[in-house]
Structure formats: structure tokens, C-alpha cells
Amino acid sequence: MVRETSLVPSDLIQGMFVTDGENRREPIPSLPGMARLSVDLLVEECKRIRELGIPAIALFPMTPQERKTPDGSEAWNQDNLVCRACRALKRTVPDLGIVGDVALDPYTSHGQDGVLIDGQIVNDLTLESLKLQAVAQAAAGCDVIAPSDMMDGRIGIIRAALDAEGLSQTMILSYAAKYASGFYGPFRDAIGSSSALGKADKKTYQMDPANIVEALRETALDIAEGADMVMVKPALPYLDIIQTVKTSFGLPTIAYHVSGEYAMVKAAAERGWIDGDAAMLESITAIKRAGADAIITYAASDIARWLRG
Numbered sequence: 001m002v003r004e005t006s007l008v009p010s011d012l013i014q015g016m017f018v019t020d021g022e023n024r025r026e027p028i029p030s031l032p033g034m035a036r037l038s039v040d041l042l043v044e045e046c047k048r049i050r051e052l053g054i055p056a057i058a059l060f061p062m063t064p065q066e067r068k069t070p071d072g073s074e075a076w077n078q079d080n081l082v083c084r085a086c087r088a089l090k091r092t093v094p095d096l097g098i099v100g101d102v103a104l105d106p107y108t109s110h111g112q113d114g115v116l117i118d119g120q121i122v123n124d125l126t127l128e129s130l131k132l133q134a135v136a137q138a139a140a141g142c143d144v145i146a147p148s149d150m151m152d153g154r155i156g157i158i159r160a161a162l163d164a165e166g167l168s169q170t171m172i173l174s175y176a177a178k179y180a181s182g183f184y185g186p187f188r189d190a191i192g193s194s195s196a197l198g199k200a201d202k203k204t205y206q207m208d209p210a211n212i213v214e215a216l217r218e219t220a221l222d223i224a225e226g227a228d229m230v231m232v233k234p235a236l237p238y239l240d241i242i243q244t245v246k247t248s249f250g251l252p253t254i255a256y257h258v259s260g261e262y263a264m265v266k267a268a269a270e271r272g273w274i275d276g277d278a279a280m281l282e283s284i285t286a287i288k289r290a291g292a293d294a295i296i297t298y299a300a301s302d303i304a305r306w307l308r309g
């Protein structure tokens with residue numbers, strides 16, 4: 001009766017991975033319970049997800065190795081995995097929202113999110129590629145374009161490119177405060193970028209976990225450039241950032257409960273050290289309590305099932 005925060009399935013966005021082929025389900029060992037799905041199985045799974053009351057998915061591709069290049073040009077191939085999946089989903093589950101990730105890391109042979117020249121990420125050159133990728137995904141049916149790359153200036157450039165292509169209805173969810181986090185490991189396994197990335201890091205464009213004022217500056221810039229919604233990522237170690245971003249700007253604020261946050265609960269539960277279901281529900285409730293309007297999580301469909309009893 002006096003509970004202050006209630007979680008409902010419509011708060012959740014299911015993170016999902018798509019792979020080539022047909023009738024394929026490749027379990028991801030470091031993300032227990034998650035698998036990469038071929039487009040046909042993805043569509044079937046998405047029907048169930050929609051029926052659970054989950055409004056949207058966030059989609060990530062496992063690009064075949066032979067299609068990864070230094071410039072990541074597969075990212076704007078209109079027949080790439082993500083674009084094919086979007087078209088299939090819009091034909092069969094049209095009212096399930098699709099959040100399309102814009103960044104080059106699933107497509108580059110070096111695993112970085114940007115164009116790499118002499119060992120440096122070149123910001124402005126990368127923007128040209130992101131623009132093409134955003135337009136390709138929006139044209140294929142993505143409802144929300146979510147630039148996760150953290151290059152400076154990409155929101156404004158992508159907004160202008162979408163509008164110029166007649167895609168003014170496509171929303172932009174900016175990964176405004178994305179930290180250079182140790183919690184992304186299982187995701188990199190899932191999209192096959194961990195071995196390419198090796199010991200390299202993303203600290204020249206993702207944020208220092210010690211910073212909060214910078215998060216506000218980054219978020220303000222993205223809003224000024226035209227973001228409709230903003231994201232904080234990861235979620236659980238950054239509840240203060242979620243709360244501050246939400247109260248400072250009042251924009252729809254999405255939190256990304258990332259792969260490592262999900263996997264650590266699963267791993268401890270597998271060892272019998274914690275009650276995994278309780279810990280997962282507690283994590284997601286805490287993220288909502290901090291101020292998130294919606295939460296991207298790999299546990300979305302599990303949680304929606306628990307909430308329905």
C-alpha cells in the first residue's frame with residue numbers, strides 16, 4: 001500500500017542479439033540465459049516479448065568475422081543483419097519498438113567504436129560513418145536511433161541527416177553518459193569484439209567513472225543537439241548519475257543495466273551464493289527508484305514474467 005516504486009513490464013526494454021543463418025540459437029556462455037538468435041527465431045521471441053507487455057527491444061548484431069573491416073562499413077549496409085532483422089520485425093510485430101544501436105564496434109576489425117588512424121580515434125571522421133549507419137537503420141524500421149559511440153557532436157549530425165532523409169519521426173536516444181566501464185565484458189563476447197579489442201580500452205571517448213559534473217555537461221550537449229531521450233550506462237554503479245540527470249533535465253531518462261551487471265547476478269546465483277531472481281528484481285527496482293523512466297536489461301522478459309506472477 002505504501003510502496004513508492006512499482007515496476008511494470010512497460011518499464012523494460014529487452015536487450016537482444018541477432019546472428020546470421022536460419023533456425024540458429026547460439027547460447028552466450030558469459031550471459032547465462034541469453035543467446036544470439038537468427039532473424040527467424042528473433043521474430044518468434046519478439047512476439048512473446050510483446051505479449052509480456054514489454055514495449056521495445058534493443059538490438060545488437062554478431063557481425064560475421066569476414067564482414068568486419070577497419071572502417072566498419074558493414075554498419076551502413078542496408079542489408080546488414082540489423083536492417084534485415086528490423087524489416088522482418090516490422091512486418092510481423094509492428095507495435096514492438098526497436099531501439100537501434102549506432103556505433104561501429106560490432107563492425108570494426110579492431111573493436112573500437114570509431115575510425116582508428118595511427119592508434120587514435122578520429123572523432124569527426126567517425127561522424128560521417130555514424131550518420132550513414134543511423135539513416136540505414138531508421139530506413140529499415142528502427143523507431144529509436146541510439147548512438148552509443150560517445151563521439152562528440154553526433155546527435156546534431158544524426159538528427160540533421162534523419163530529417164534530410166524524411167525520417168523526422170525517428171527518435172534519438174543518446175547514450176549521453178556512458179562510462180568506460182569494466183562491466184561490458186560479456187557484451188563484447190556476445191558481439192564478438194572482445195578478441196579484436198584485446199587489451200585496448202575506450203577511455204578517450206567513454207567517461208571516467210569518477211566524474212559526475214562531466215555527465216551533466218555531456219547530457220546537456222546532447223539535449224541541445226536534439227536528443228529526445230538520454231541514457232546513463234551502466235546503471236547500478238551509477239544510480240547517483242541517473243538521479244541527477246533525471247532531476248536536472250527532466251527528459252525521459254533511460255538506464256542500461258549492462259551485461260556485467262546481469263552476468264554477476266547470474267554467476268553468483270549459479271554458485272548458490274545469492275537468490276538470483278530476487279537480486280535481479282531488486283537491481284531493476286533500484287534503478288527505477290533512482291529515476292530511470294525505462295531500463296534496458298537482458299532480464300526484461302524474465303522480470304515481466306515474474307511481475308505477472
Ligand SMILES: NCC(=O)CCC(=O)O
Pocket residue numbers: 101103148183184185186187188257258259260
Ligand atoms: N552499445 C551497447 C553496449 O555497449 C552494451 C554494453 C553491455 O551490455 O555490457
Ligand SMILES: [Mg+2]
Pocket residue numbers: 150151152153176218219221222
Ligand atoms: Mg557526449
